[in-house]
Amino acid sequence: MTNATDFxxxxLDRxxxxxxxxxxxxxxxxxxxxFAASMESLVQGLDAIEKFLIGS
Known part of the structure; x- marks a missing residue:
């Protein structure tokens, strides 16, 4: 990945x-x-981002 769009x-894909x-x-x-989502959705999304970053 070379830019924010690629990221x-x-x-989204992964x-x-x-x-x-x-x-x-x-x-x-x-x-x-x-942040226009429930706290549960935000936590799930942030967890998914963390897993993505650790796996990248």
Missing amino acids: CTAL AHVALVAGDAFGAPGYVRLS
Whole structure:
């Protein structure tokens, strides 16, 4: 992975978690996530991101 878009695509494909590349908001190299979900969903998503990062 060489940029935030590649990271977001890989995360969605492998961990089924959607983030938005910061490029869309003028912040290349960063990502955005939404907190508009239940606490349970947020914890599950963060756990999936952690597993993805450890496995990468």
